[in-house]
Structures are given as C-alpha cells and as structure tokens.
Amino acid sequence: MHGFLVVNHYLHGGKYNELHEHLLKTAKAKGIDLDIVTNENAVFLDEKPDFVLFWDKDTILAKAFENRGVPVFNSSRSIEICDDKAKTYLALENKFSQPKTIIAPLSFFAVDYSRFVNMAVEKLGLPVVFKERCGSFGEQVHLCQTVDEVMKHINGKPFLLQEYVECNNSDARLEVVGDRVVASMKRSNKNDFRSNITNGGVAEKYTPTDSEIATAVAVCKELGLTFGGVDILPNGAVCEVNSNAHIINIMNTTGVDVAPLIFDEISERIKQI
Structure with missing residues (x-):
C-alpha cells in the first residue's frame, strides 16, 4: 500500500519534524510505503496514491485529493x-455539553465591535474567554477580565467569546x-x-x-x-x-x-x- 503524508510546506520546527519522521518510521514498520509530500508540492503531483494521511489544515487540497477518488484521513470536511x-x-x-459560546458576527472590514462585546459579556459574564476561530496549541486564546481586554485582542480575524469554566x-x-x-x-x-x-x-x-x-x-x-x-x-x-x-x-x-x-x-x- 502506498500513501502520501501531506504536511505544510511553510511550517517548520523540531516538533513537526519529529512527528513526521515518527509517522514515516511507523508506516515502514507496518509495510506501508509512505512518502512525505508538502501541500505546495502536492498541488503539482499527478500521482494517485492509495490513501493520504493529511497532517495539515489545507482543506482545499484535501478536497482536491478526494475529488480524484483518493481516500483522505482525516477527511477535508472533518478537518475544516x-x-x-x-x-x-x-x-x-x-x-454535547459545551461552554456557553457567542460567535462574533461577520464583518468584511475593520469595524467597531464594542456593542457586540458588551452585549456578549452581559450574557457570559466576566472573566470571559476570547478565541480566534482558527488556531492551534492554545495560541490566540485569552482570558479577559474586562471588556477593554477583549477589544485589544480583536484584530480583524473571526473570533468568538466563551464563558469561563473554572477548571x-x-x-x-x-x-x-x-x-x-x-x-x-x-x-x-x-x-x-x-x-x-x-x-x-x-x-x-x-x-x-x-x-x-x-x-x-x-x-x-x-x-x-x-x-x-x-x-x-x-x-x-x-x-x-x-x-x-x-x-x-x-x-x-x-x-x-x-x-x-x-x-x-x-x-x-x-x-x-
């Protein structure tokens, strides 16, 4: 069985390399021929592997593989x-039980979200958790004690506010x-x-x-x-x-x-x- 391990072309670091090498070594031990392919290189490949292990968040590329009939794990929908x-x-x-969450409305340019934030804090209370909608390793996640703190983290990227659960x-x-x-x-x-x-x-x-x-x-x-x-x-x-x-x-x-x-x-x- 031949597969691609798809990783991000522009993301580098020891922890990523360690993970990728571990996956390659494990596949070899399982008798699986696994090639590491970056998302940039994959765009230009015509080869159709038996499967793709998609260790990236480039869901457009994942969907492109699926459209070619290649099984992708996890699927583009699940990753998205x-x-x-x-x-x-x-x-x-x-x-399922989840912390109370209020998703910021969409804006197409820089706007004043102060009214929305004040209304959300009224419902969620303080402190409140600010999260950019996309991010990993806890980055872009902040515990805010005041409305002003929330406002400082708004930078044009989609975000949500969540009740703080004492844990x-x-x-x-x-x-x-x-x-x-x-x-x-x-x-x-x-x-x-x-x-x-x-x-x-x-x-x-x-x-x-x-x-x-x-x-x-x-x-x-x-x-x-x-x-x-x-x-x-x-x-x-x-x-x-x-x-x-x-x-x-x-x-x-x-x-x-x-x-x-x-x-x-x-x-x-x-x-x-």
Whole structure:
C-alpha cells in the first residue's frame, strides 16, 4: 500500500519534524510505503496514491485529493470543522455539553465591535474567554477580565467569546482511533489558564471516566473523524476537538504510541472501500 503524508510546506520546527519522521518510521514498520509530500508540492503531483494521511489544515487540497477518488484521513470536511472553533461548536451544539459560546458576527472590514462585546459579556459574564476561530496549541486564546481586554485582542480575524469554566487550569485529552479511546492524559498549568503543553502545561497519564470515553468517541463519530484528540473539561464539557493532534506528547506521557493504531485503522477502512 502506498500513501502520501501531506504536511505544510511553510511550517517548520523540531516538533513537526519529529512527528513526521515518527509517522514515516511507523508506516515502514507496518509495510506501508509512505512518502512525505508538502501541500505546495502536492498541488503539482499527478500521482494517485492509495490513501493520504493529511497532517495539515489545507482543506482545499484535501478536497482536491478526494475529488480524484483518493481516500483522505482525516477527511477535508472533518478537518475544516475542527480547525474552526465556531464550526466545531455548531456541529456539536444541542448534542454535547459545551461552554456557553457567542460567535462574533461577520464583518468584511475593520469595524467597531464594542456593542457586540458588551452585549456578549452581559450574557457570559466576566472573566470571559476570547478565541480566534482558527488556531492551534492554545495560541490566540485569552482570558479577559474586562471588556477593554477583549477589544485589544480583536484584530480583524473571526473570533468568538466563551464563558469561563473554572477548571483549575486543567483538562483531559482523550485520543480516539476508530471507535475507541486508545490513550488519555490530564493536562494542567499552574501559571496559565490554558493547559496546553506548548504554553507550559504539564501532562500525566489519566484514566478517563466512562462518561468521558463515551463523549470522546461520540464526538469523533459526529465529526466524521477517523482519529482525533478530544479535550474535555472537568465538568464534562467538550472544550475543543483536534483533527491532527500532536500525538508525540501523549505518547511521551502515557507510553501509548497512537501512530500504528492510526495506520491499522486506515488499512481497515481502505479494505472496506
């Protein structure tokens, strides 16, 4: 079986290289011929692989592969929903517990959002969480104590406001492959309300509750994910869903290597096509 590992051409760094090399090494051990291809190079390739492991957020390219009849994991639709926090919220709304969320209305140029922010804060209270709709590793996420703080973070990019859920700066990351949770870790941060490891959070192996397991599996099914990382707050609310979570962190924390499980799941799904 021959596949492409699609990564971003313009994103560089040790943690990305480590992940990509780990995926290539795992595929080889599984007898899978996997070539790393950047999204820029992929645009010009005519080759049709057996599958694409899409470790990027270039959903237009992912859709282009799908239009050529190539199975893509995760799918362009699933990645698109997970990459936009507003789309994730709406896809899960009325089906799963989530923090109260108000999505900023669309504007086509710089506008004064002060009226909207004041009305949203009236409903959500203070402090309030400001999130740009697209972003990773907890970046562009801020805990704001005042309306003025919220206004300072508005920069023309789509955003949303969310109620602050007291969680002792911690959450649980459940990694799902197929229809089961394969690894879990608890993340916490003494110095930042964001528990992300990139922001200084620390992780420990975690045994999730039956309810958390059921939620994580159901969320991934709802979003059409073959694999994904689901972040759950201590009150059971779904915080975020990651279509291509950084699986090296959870491997280092739990000892569970998710990569071979992902390739096993992909192989099974290809057999059913």
